Each structure stands twice: as structure tokens, then as C-alpha cells.
Amino acid sequence: xEDPESEGxxxxxxxxxxxxxxxxxxxxxxxxxxxxxxxxxxxxxxxxASLAASFMMAPLLEFLLALFLFFAYASKLNEKFKxxxxxxxxxxxCVTAAIIYFAISIAAVSKYSDGASxxxxxxxxxxxxxxxxxxxxxxxxxVTFLKQGSSDSPEGRKTE
Numbered sequence: 001x002e003d004p005e006s007e008g009x010x011x012x013x014x015x016x017x018x019x020x021x022x023x024x025x026x027x028x029x030x031x032x033x034x035x036x037x038x039x040x041x042x043x044x045x046x047x048x049a050s051l052a053a054s055f056m057m058a059p060l061l062e063f064l065l066a067l068f069l070f071f072a073y074a075s076k077l078n079e080k081f082k083x084x085x086x087x088x089x090x091x092x093x094c095v096t097a098a099i100i101y102f103a104i105s106i107a108a109v110s111k112y113s114d115g116a117s118x119x120x121x122x123x124x125x126x127x128x129x130x131x132x133x134x135x136x137x138x139x140x141x142x143v144t145f146l147k148q149g150s151s152d153s154p155e156g157r158k159t160e
Contacts, residue, residue: 020074029073032134036066036097039127043101043120047108050116055104059120062097062127069093087142094135101128 024030040063047056069090072078078086105124108117 020071024074028137030070032130032137033066033070033073035130036127036134037063037070039123039130040066043123043127046116046120046123050108050112050120051114052108052112052117052120055108055120058100058104059124062093062101065093065097087138087145091135091138091142094131094138098128098131098135101125101131 020030025034040059044056044059044063047053047059072086078084101124105121105128108124109121112118
């Protein structure tokens with residue numbers, strides 16, 4: 001027997017309040033950041049278990065940065081803190097991550113012969129593609145934003 005009053009009531013806050021909203025998880029940016037976080041964590045674990053353990057710092061940092069940006073965008077911190085140029089910071093993070101993952105993946109696959117290094121290299125190539133897609137999309141958004149800002153400024157100056 002269920003209480004009739006509790007049928008229409010919202011569930012009590014708990015761990016579900018820490019989860020990001022469903023609309024952000026369904027968005028392209030949310031899915032890309034989630035994929036980047038998961039791939040970076042898998043690569044980190046693979047490098048820990050491999051002979052190429054010296055490469056583990058890059059995936060750890062990228063995992064933490066992707067996780068931070070995931071929760072920053074999910075909780076709309078980018079709208080609250082206007083002092084940080086979020087698209088530019090995200091673009092630079094994605095570009096450097098793609099380059100670093102590509103370089104260490106080539107080194108892991110060619111230099112080390114154990115299975116964990118090879119797995120880390122393969123996941124690293126997948127992460128390179130995901131980060132490249134993210135920086136391409138972010139670059140297009142950044143260019144659109146800059147074109148809107150630059151087109152507004154001269155028109156405003158001409159009328160004054």
C-alpha cells in the first residue's frame with residue numbers, strides 16, 4: 001500500500017542531486033565531456049598496469065580537467081563566472097589533449113610490447129579522435145562567438 005500523498009511529491013534529495021541534469025547528458029557537449037572523462041580514466045588505468053607507467057600523468061590530468069568541465073558546464077558555472085572565457089579554455093584543453101594523446105599513444109604502441117601499453121595506445125588513439133571532434137566543435141562555436149562580437153563593435157561605433 002502506497003501513501004497517496006507521496007505519489008505526486010518529488011523524491012527526497014540524495015545522491016541524485018549530485019548527478020548532472022538529463023538535458024545536459026543528452027547534449028553533444030555533455031556526451032563529449034563524458035566520453036573524454038571515461039576514456040582518460042581507462043587510459044590512466046592501462047598506463048598504471050603497463051610498463052609505460054611514465055605516461056600516466058597526462059591521462060590523469062586530462063581526466064580531472066574533463067571531469068571538472070563536465071560538472072562546471074552541468075551546474076552552469078560557465079554562466080556564473082564570466083571572468084573566465086570558457087570556450088577558449090575548453091578549446092585549448094582539447095587541442096593540447098589531442099596532441100598529447102596522439103604523441104604518447106604512438107610512443108606506447110611502438111616502444112612497449114606489453115598488452116596494457118598497447119591497450120592504452122589504442123584507447124589513446126580513440127581519445128585523440130574524441131578530443132579532436134570536441135575542439136573542432138568548440139572552434140566553430142568560438143569563431144561564431146568572435147564574429148558576433150566583432151560585428152557588433154564596429155556597427156556600434158559607426159552609429160555613435
